[in-house]
Amino acid sequence: MSGPTTLEPLALDSEPAAYLALHGALDEPVADALLDPREHEVRTRVREVVAEHVAPGASDRDRDHAFAHDSYQALARAGLAGLLVPEEYGGTQDSTVAYAAAMEEITAGCAATSLVYMTQMHAAYPILHAGTPELAREYVPGLVDGSRYGSLGVTEPGAGSDASSLRTRAVPETGPDGRVTGYRITGGKTFITTGDRADVVVCFATLDPRAGRRGITAFLVDGDAPGLTRGVPFTKMGMHGSSTAELFFDQTPVPATHRLGPEGEGWSIVVSSVTKSRISAAAQGVGLARGAYAHALAAMHRAHGPTLPADAAAALADMRGRILAGRLVLLSVAREVDRGGAAGGAIGLMKQTCTDIGWQVAVAATKVLGRFGDLAALGAERYLRDAKVTQIYDGTNEVQRLLVARDTAARVKDVLR
Numbered sequence: 229m230s231g232p233t234t235l236e237p238l239a240l241d242s243e244p245a246a247y248l249a250l251h252g253a254l255d256e257p258v259a260d261a262l263l264d265p266r267e268h269e270v271r272t273r274v275r276e277v278v279a280e281h282v283a284p285g286a287s288d289r290d291r292d293h294a295f296a297h298d299s300y301q302a303l304a305r306a307g308l309a310g311l312l313v314p315e316e317y318g319g320t321q322d323s324t325v326a327y328a329a330a331m332e333e334i335t336a337g338c339a340a341t342s343l344v345y346m347t348q349m350h351a352a353y354p355i356l357h358a359g360t361p362e363l364a365r366e367y368v369p370g371l372v373d374g375s376r377y378g379s380l381g382v383t384e385p386g387a388g389s390d391a392s393s394l395r396t397r398a399v400p401e402t403g404p405d406g407r408v409t410g411y412r413i414t415g416g417k418t419f420i421t422t423g424d425r426a427d428v429v430v431c432f433a434t435l436d437p438r439a440g441r442r443g444i445t446a447f448l449v450d451g452d453a454p455g456l457t458r459g460v461p462f463t464k465m466g467m468h469g470s471s472t473a474e475l476f477f478d479q480t481p482v483p484a485t486h487r488l489g490p491e492g493e494g495w496s497i498v499v500s501s502v503t504k505s506r507i508s509a510a511a512q513g514v515g516l517a518r519g520a521y522a523h524a525l526a527a528m529h530r531a532h533g534p535t536l537p538a539d540a541a542a543a544l545a546d547m548r549g550r551i552l553a554g555r556l557v558l559l560s561v562a563r564e565v566d567r568g569g570a571a572g573g574a575i576g577l578m579k580q581t582c583t584d585i586g587w588q589v590a591v592a593a594t595k596v597l598g599r600f601g602d603l604a605a606l607g608a609e610r611y612l613r614d615a616k617v618t619q620i621y622d623g624t625n626e627v628q629r630l631l632v633a634r635d636t637a638a639r640v641k642d643v644l645r
Contacts, residue, residue, distance in 0.1 A: 230540050254522060282303070289341075310352075311349075324507060328562040331346060340469025343469075370427070381420055428448065445489075448488060456478075509579055521589055524593035551589060573636070579623065579628050
């Protein structure tokens with residue numbers, strides 16, 4: 229592979245005009261045709277904020293393991309952090325397609341910022357979906373404007389992709405009249421994004437471990453609740469600007485008004501939340517691929533001029549095709565979600581396909597850079613490290629393949645005998 233002949237650090241991320249020009253040149257009309265005027269407007273505005281406030285600090289955040297507070301706050305100040313949230317709670321109630329396009333843009337500039345961004349949405353969604361209007365009014369605006377950080381407490385040491393086997397326990401407390409007045413939560417959660425600083429934790433616990441899915445119930449836990457403690461953030465391969473930590477609950481009191489939905493309905497909230505979270509991860513996959521490709525492309529043209537060596541040109545052409553395929557899948561499935569028609573098989577196929585593309589293109593981008601591919605100065609290696617986790621969280625891609633296989637079997641069961 230004909231990589232660069234000299235090492236020249238790129239100004240791609242630090243110069244907003246250069247960033248906007250390159251990423252504008254990489255837009256694909258066939259994918260843009262899937263966006264309506266409002267969705268184009270959202271994408272354009274997000275890209276501008278990313279170029280000005282998100283991408284310039286991405287390398288430093290990664291190097292210093294600095295939480296992406298300032299970059300998230302810039303998106304919140306621009307009114308872009310509540311795209312899926314109704315206006316009465318501080319959002320703009322845009323389409324899922326607009327959200328997916330925004331997630332791709334943020335990830336292309338800084339994947340860690342996109343992880344903070346999507347976690348805010350993932351924390352807000354169960355409150356909007358299953359909480360009372362009073363609870364939503366109290367907590368969701370803060371998640372949108374950035375005055376509060378949120379976390380989703382699902383994963384446990386023994387319950388990852390199979391969330392129905394979680395063991396964190398919620399014990400009801402009753403008043404003199406026998407009515408439930410609150411709950412005491414005991415147990416532990418792991419790999420919780422933003423867990424070390426969350427002001428709001430949506431925690432899934434079971435009322436009866438023997439009941440499986442039927443016992444799972446969702447609760448909103450204040451970050452300063454008694455008995456809630458946090459572990460030291462994990463040291464990770466990538467996503468250094470987003471923290472991941474353990475949460476520990478020791479008889480943590482939660483008022484009955486902070487229960488999200490009826491007792492035993494937590495599993496349905498998990499399932500409904502999966503659609504949003506897997507769209508987020510899929511959009512990250514496309515954004516990671518585009519970011520890695522943009523850095524490799526810029527470095528190769530800086531080294532070789534307008535005409536690249538044939539092997540490098542061919543490798544970059546393959547990357548471009550993969551990115552376009554991923555974007556078409558992402559936006560098409562997001563549109564079906566907006567229409568109410570996307571089933572679990574399509575969601576799984578989208579998540580698996582797009583996050584695999586993110587990893588594959590990032591690997592190819594470092595490879596095309598030859599002996600300089602693993603150097604931070606050229607940027608591609610950061611996308612490689614950030615990409616790996618997207619294949620793991622929000623349902624591992626191995627689980628997605630099982631879901632797609634089941635969906636396929638159900639479709640053909642009456643055709644192939």
